[in-house]
Amino acid sequence: MLQIPLENLLISIIFVILASAIFGAATLLFKKATMAVGEIKVHEFKKDFKGKVSKLLNKYMAIAIILQLVAWLIFLMAISRYQVSIIVPVLSTTYIFTAFYCNRFLKEKLSWREMLGILIIILGVIILTYPF
Amino acid sequence: MEAAGLNNFLFYDIISWGSLLLNWHFLLGMSLALLGSIIYVVALSKGKASIINPLSGGASYITIVILSYILLGESITIPKTIGIFIIILGIYLLSHFSNNKPTNIVNNTSGENV
Structure with a gap:
């Protein structure tokens, strides 16, 4: 068992929440990229594979892939500093960031059920990471 | 390490x-x-995204806790367990995809419900 100092917990939680925010932004951009094609269906891709893929690989997709790589590296910095079994479930704040971005930029409405879900995820993260 | x-x-x-x-x-x-x-x-x-999304999230967190107990020697504590189950509940409530129409349909010619 490694002796990990407690101040590493705070640093790694900051890192993992930053990574979640970037993952959420990347998800939003992936969504924007797929909007150029519409609904992705296998039989349409079989008919015109090159055309569909070249439509899918637009500037949003490029930015999203770069953001996802950056988020992975920040996530690695987080799990190198503290217990994996605590840090990985904190990654579920990605869902909150995704809901926030989609509400903000794609005009998707948040219902009371989703608000409750966000509050419950925050409660779970607090219980999980409370160090004493 | x-x-x-x-x-x-x-x-x-x-x-x-x-x-x-x-x-x-x-x-x-x-x-x-x-x-x-x-x-x-x-x-x-x-299948329905509102079921698959929390299931995959929850399964990955439970797998992480068990594997890090076996391979890395981390402890399984009660707050960890409770926190993970509360997070799974929250993800389930947040997954709304089955109720709403998706917004990505640009050229909806067939009009079928998936």
Whole structure:
């Protein structure tokens, strides 16, 4: 068992929440990229594979892939500093960031059920990471 | 892995990033993540996203806790367990995809419900 100092917990939680925010932004951009094609269906891709893929690989997709790589590296910095079994479930704040971005930029409405879900995820993260 | 080496893993440390890319653990982990996301997309095409999303999230967190107990010697505590189950509940409430129409339909010619 490694002796990990407690101040590493705070640093790694900051890192993992930053990574979640970037993952959420990347998800939003992936969504924007797929909007150029519409609904992705296998039989349409079989008919015109090159055309569909070249439509899918637009500037949003490029930015999203770069953001996802950056988020992975920040996530690695987080799990190198503290217990994996605590840090990985904190990654579920990605869902909150995704809901926030989609509400903000794609005009998707948040219902009371989703608000409750966000509050419950925050409660779970607090219980999980409370160090004493 | 030694405890002193953990703190030396920094953004500006090019040597540690380089050694990470040559590390077979890292490459295997990334390819497993890619495989997992492909299987996740296949699962999404077969069922309701509001069930699959919390299930996959919850299953991955439970797997992480069990594997880190076996392989890394981390402890399974009561707050960890309770927190993970509360997070799974929250993800379930947040998954709304089955209720709403998706917004990505640009050329909806068939008009079928998936």
